[in-house]
Amino acid sequence: MNREQISRIAHADHPIKSPLDDASVGRLLNRSLSRGDARVLDLGCGTGEWLLRALATRPHLLAEGVDISGGALEDARRAANDRGVADRLVLHHREADGFVSAQPFDLVLSVGSSHAFGGLLPTLAAARRHLAPGGRVLIGEGFWSRTPSPEAVEMLGDFADLATTVDRVVADGWTPIHGHVSTRHELDEYEWACWGSLASWALDHPEDPNGKEALSMATIRRTEWLRVYRETWGFLSLVLRRTPREWQDLGCY
Numbered sequence: 001m002n003r004e005q006i007s008r009i010a011h012a013d014h015p016i017k018s019p020l021d022d023a024s025v026g027r028l029l030n031r032s033l034s035r036g037d038a039r040v041l042d043l044g045c046g047t048g049e050w051l052l053r054a055l056a057t058r059p060h061l062l063a064e065g066v067d068i069s070g071g072a073l074e075d076a077r078r079a080a081n082d083r084g085v086a087d088r089l090v091l092h093h094r095e096a097d098g099f100v101s102a103q104p105f106d107l108v109l110s111v112g113s114s115h116a117f118g119g120l121l122p123t124l125a126a127a128r129r130h131l132a133p134g135g136r137v138l139i140g141e142g143f144w145s146r147t148p149s150p151e152a153v154e155m156l157g158d159f160a161d162l163a164t165t166v167d168r169v170v171a172d173g174w175t176p177i178h179g180h181v182s183t184r185h186e187l188d189e190y191e192w193a194c195w196g197s198l199a200s201w202a203l204d205h206p207e208d209p210n211g212k213e214a215l216s217m218a219t220i221r222r223t224e225w226l227r228v229y230r231e232t233w234g235f236l237s238l239v240l241r242r243t244p245r246e247w248q249d250l251g252c253y
């Protein structure tokens, strides 16, 4: 099975590919979107679920998404048609890092996609290049809630602790105007949804040549979560505005 097939099955019951429940997603969008006719860009949009929800509730919003996964973008396109918002959504099948747009955006989103840019600060630098004056950024990023094992770092990447993560963002010239730390329930719900959906699909398709591989993958990934990173990995979402340069220079931060 390829990554796209696995991801499509694993996220069937959790279309937001990050450990956030529907209420948190709605709240983060509300805090991020200061106007109903905003232009919104999602870097690493996956199946476009953030954009689709924003478009469905704000009839004057315009959205663009960028992702390297052709399969995820096809799903996004299909869902946009089903939800009647396709005329206000543009999808770009390409590397997020090299994406350029003639017009800036009022909101730049990048949730769970910082690996596309090589980390949190390069993601914020990319977001900044696309941001209209006064615009906002909604970023979602992992952090270590306790000291991780070397195996966890190897598996998930080189994150910082929560306070250091926020300090780095602030030192980079951003002011958080809202934040959300995923709850234990959201973190668990996400992992159970992914690996449970994959396992369930395997059991529903005993004759499928991919069935055995899917069950084995679900078992491995569930075990890695429970044994390697469940106790140490957290997820932070931040809504950011630029800090005025003269206030950055005052050393307030």
Ligand SMILES: C[S@@+](CC[C@H](N)C(=O)[O-])C[C@H]1O[C@@H](n2cnc3c(N)ncnc32)[C@H](O)[C@@H]1O
Pocket: 015, 016, 017, 018, 043, 044, 045, 046, 047, 049, 050, 066, 067, 068, 069, 072, 094, 095, 096, 097, 110, 111, 112, 113, 115, 116, 117
């Ligand atoms: C964890 S998913 C998050 C998707 C979406 N932001 C969400 O929260 O539902 C990460 C996404 O980043 C995309 N991605 C990874 N590397 C990328 C790159 N270099 N350029 C664009 N997208 C990339 C993947 O295809 C995937 O859709």
